[in-house]
Amino acid sequence: MTTITEIAAALGINQATVSRALSGSPRVKEETRRAVERKAAELGYERNVVASNLRKGRSDIVGIVVPRIHREFFSNVIGGAEAVLNEAGYNVLICQTHERFDAELKALQTLRNYRVAGVLLSHAIGSADGSHILPALGGIPLVQFDRVFSELPGSKIVSNNFDGAYLATRHLLDQGFRRIGTLAGYMNSEAYVQRLEGYRQALRDAGMQPGPEYPDTIVRETGYEACKKALAAGCDALYSAGDFSALGAIDALRENGVQRFGIVGTANESFTALMSPSMSSLALNPYEMGRQAALAFLGGAQDGVVVVPMELKIRESSNINTIWQK
Amino acid sequence: MTTITEIAAALGINQATVSRALSGSPRVKEETRRAVERKAAELGYERNVVASNLRKGRSDIVGIVVPRIHREFFSNVIGGAEAVLNEAGYNVLICQTHERFDAELKALQTLRNYRVAGVLLSHAIGSADGSHILPALGGIPLVQFDRVFSELPGSKIVSNNFDGAYLATRHLLDQGFRRIGTLAGYMNSEAYVQRLEGYRQALRDAGMQPGPEYPDTIVRETGYEACKKALAAGCDALYSAGDFSALGAIDALRENGVQRFGIVGTANESFTALMSPSMSSLALNPYEMGRQAALAFLGGAQDGVVVVPMELKIRESSNINTIWQK
DNA sequence: CAAATTTGTGCAAACGTTTGTATATTTGCG
DNA sequence: CGCAAATATACAAACGTTTGCACAAATTTG
Numbered sequence: 001m002t003t004i005t006e007i008a009a010a011l012g013i014n015q016a017t018v019s020r021a022l023s024g025s026p027r028v029k030e031e032t033r034r035a036v037e038r039k040a041a042e043l044g045y046e047r048n049v050v051a052s053n054l055r056k057g058r059s060d061i062v063g064i065v066v067p068r069i070h071r072e073f074f075s076n077v078i079g080g081a082e083a084v085l086n087e088a089g090y091n092v093l094i095c096q097t098h099e100r101f102d103a104e105l106k107a108l109q110t111l112r113n114y115r116v117a118g119v120l121l122s123h124a125i126g127s128a129d130g131s132h133i134l135p136a137l138g139g140i141p142l143v144q145f146d147r148v149f150s151e152l153p154g155s156k157i158v159s160n161n162f163d164g165a166y167l168a169t170r171h172l173l174d175q176g177f178r179r180i181g182t183l184a185g186y187m188n189s190e191a192y193v194q195r196l197e198g199y200r201q202a203l204r205d206a207g208m209q210p211g212p213e214y215p216d217t218i219v220r221e222t223g224y225e226a227c228k229k230a231l232a233a234g235c236d237a238l239y240s241a242g243d244f245s246a247l248g249a250i251d252a253l254r255e256n257g258v259q260r261f262g263i264v265g266t267a268n269e270s271f272t273a274l275m276s277p278s279m280s281s282l283a284l285n286p287y288e289m290g291r292q293a294a295l296a297f298l299g300g301a302q303d304g305v306v307v308v309p310m311e312l313k314i315r316e317s318s319n320i321n322t323i324w325q326k
Numbered sequence: 327m328t329t330i331t332e333i334a335a336a337l338g339i340n341q342a343t344v345s346r347a348l349s350g351s352p353r354v355k356e357e358t359r360r361a362v363e364r365k366a367a368e369l370g371y372e373r374n375v376v377a378s379n380l381r382k383g384r385s386d387i388v389g390i391v392v393p394r395i396h397r398e399f400f401s402n403v404i405g406g407a408e409a410v411l412n413e414a415g416y417n418v419l420i421c422q423t424h425e426r427f428d429a430e431l432k433a434l435q436t437l438r439n440y441r442v443a444g445v446l447l448s449h450a451i452g453s454a455d456g457s458h459i460l461p462a463l464g465g466i467p468l469v470q471f472d473r474v475f476s477e478l479p480g481s482k483i484v485s486n487n488f489d490g491a492y493l494a495t496r497h498l499l500d501q502g503f504r505r506i507g508t509l510a511g512y513m514n515s516e517a518y519v520q521r522l523e524g525y526r527q528a529l530r531d532a533g534m535q536p537g538p539e540y541p542d543t544i545v546r547e548t549g550y551e552a553c554k555k556a557l558a559a560g561c562d563a564l565y566s567a568g569d570f571s572a573l574g575a576i577d578a579l580r581e582n583g584v585q586r587f588g589i590v591g592t593a594n595e596s597f598t599a600l601m602s603p604s605m606s607s608l609a610l611n612p613y614e615m616g617r618q619a620a621l622a623f624l625g626g627a628q629d630g631v632v633v634v635p636m637e638l639k640i641r642e643s644s645n646i647n648t649i650w651q652k
Numbered sequence: 653c654a655a656a657t658t659t660g661t662g663c664a665a666a667c668g669t670t671t672g673t674a675t676a677t678t679t680g681c682g
Numbered sequence: 683c684g685c686a687a688a689t690a691t692a693c694a695a696a697c698g699t700t701t702g703c704a705c706a707a708a709t710t711t712g
């Protein structure tokens with residue numbers, strides 16, 4: 001491949017001049033610049049970023065570490081981050097942890113080896129705390145998103161789970177449902193705790209009795225079981241902290257031929273809009289979270305929390321006239 | 327950050343020895359190696375991959391270029407490729423083209439600037455042909471997957487669309503359906519042409535009349551319209567070359583209260599398993615395609631085509647007793 | 653025991669840039 | 683015209699690693 005030294009030799013000038021010409025330094029004559037650019041194009045020159053980064057002591061790569069790339073949520077976060085970062089001249093190196101602590105540690109070390117400009121991280125479930133993160137990064141700027149360790153410095157991007165769940169529950173009340181339960185997630189995760197609190201607050205503010213709560217309910221099967229209990233307890237609606245548990249709840253409604261029952265899920269997985277009746281869902285905003293994470297990095301990854309609003313997608317499952325059939 | 331020069335100074339030996347010790351050269355005494363490793367750990371040394379890559383003239387990064395990362399298909403391909411490549415000591419740099427020619431060209435140039443070890447590519451719709459690819463890559467090994475330009479050299483990973491569509495159509499016949507139409511995709515894409523051919527061959531082999539064909543039918547709306555026409559034409563089943571058009575077809579079935587009508591889609595989008603009745607679908611195998619693409623790269627990106635089998639996921643929509651309701 | 657071989661280490665150049673400083677050239681101005 | 687200032691280019695060192703070659707010490711061989 002062509003180097004600046006070759007261009008310099010071909011033009012009989014110094015490589016430093018070629019370097020300056022190509023990087024737009026004002027210290028080179030317009031005429032020389034044009035000659036260099038012409039010769040560079042002629043020889044098919046492309047700057048060797050590896051050498052450039054070594055000399056400059058920094059890289060234009062930003063690492064993104066996620067549990068699993070094929071999860072809709074994370075691939076959308078990556079998409080949002082990439083849009084901003086590419087615009088700013090950065091490239092994106094993606095690592096998966098598969099929810100494992102050891103893979104997360106290795107990913108962080110790899111990124112450090114590349115002397116990346118920054119790291120955007122959503123930690124693995126397998127990481128009980130964040131004590132390994134800073135040592136592994138050795139000073140590289142850190143932005144955490146969605147799953148954050150509050151004790152670490154740097155920027156954090158999270159959803160407003162409390163407000164979202166409040167809104168979803170309020171929506172069910174507004175539709176005329178009167179006894180609302182909740183399928184809550186794992187209580188060791190901040191996000192699920194916040195959703196539960198938002199749900200409770202909405203009921204309190206409406207002067208309603210607290211409804212039945214089904215914790216650790218996050219997959220289709222547990223949603224199905226919990227919904228049967230909720231029906232037995234006289235519920236006419238459920239706010240579910242996940243979409244898959246809400247799907248299980250709908251299985252139970254169909255099986256029992258229940259009518260006038262409202263469901264709102266959380267996460268706005270693509271199937272919620274595609275099923276029939278379609279499912280109302282409290283949408284996370286992964287693309288925007290990715291954008292915000294990237295912007296936080298560009299802003300220097302200062303300590304601080306950015307809250308990305310959730311959005312309630314109102315569809316058929318929370319309409320009191322929706323018919324549930326087998 | 328610590329360098330090998332610092333380790334060498336601390337031990338009073340030469341940097342070359344440190345380098346050799348850390349990279350496992352047999353030319354260094356076991357005792358020295360241990361001393362180096364101890365000191366490296368003590369100083370928190372991490373190899374500077376940028377410098378290493380520059381000196382070695384190659385990089386351990388493989389570029390993956392896809393239209394859109396948040397599409398389920400592509401994120402799974404990436405996941406499969408990453409699994410293999412990480413195992414082999416490579417890292418993955420991901421670029422999106424958003425189906426645009428200019429973004430694809432820029433991505434390829436960026437990867438070349440990084441002197442990546444290889445590129446895995448599924449080209450943008452906006453790229454009418456592949457004439458820009460080789461010049462942009464300047465000799466970097468190329469593996470194409472899913473969307474391939476046959477005229478380019480290198481490895482190609484594709485699905486066996488013909489066999490898959492044949493199988494799907496055969497399955498509908500086996501279920502007792504007798505007049506089968508097809509929602510075909512865009513005929514400027516090799517994959518869709520192959521699916522149409524497979525469908526036709528299955529009917530021929532069964533001694534059936536050719537059914538009605540609805541080309542350019544790939545989204546929900548066009549699927550809905552085409553299904554209404556198919557119903558008017560007396561069809562009792564459809565093989566759809568896409569899942570979204572199949573979803574539209576189901577909309578039409580529900581609306582018209584049709585019974586005894588079979589549907590098989592293609593791509594096995596996650597919603598197909600989650601809707602009710604669930605949709606039978608001809609699954610692409612993106613994870614395996616990613617794996618194969620990575621393996622092809624590791625094997626030197628030799629000229630040749632690898633065909634990844636599709637798998638028919640049999641669910642309720644192709645069962646003759648499934649009830650379609652509003 | 654000298655010569656040949658093996659083993660371990662050091663020296664220094666290279667990878668392709670960038671950049672501080674020095675030098676050469678041009679320009680401006682009294 | 684002469685000198686200072688501005689402009690343009692050259693020189694050379696650095697970034698941190700890898701690696702061919704040279705060399706010294708230890709070991710084997712005839």
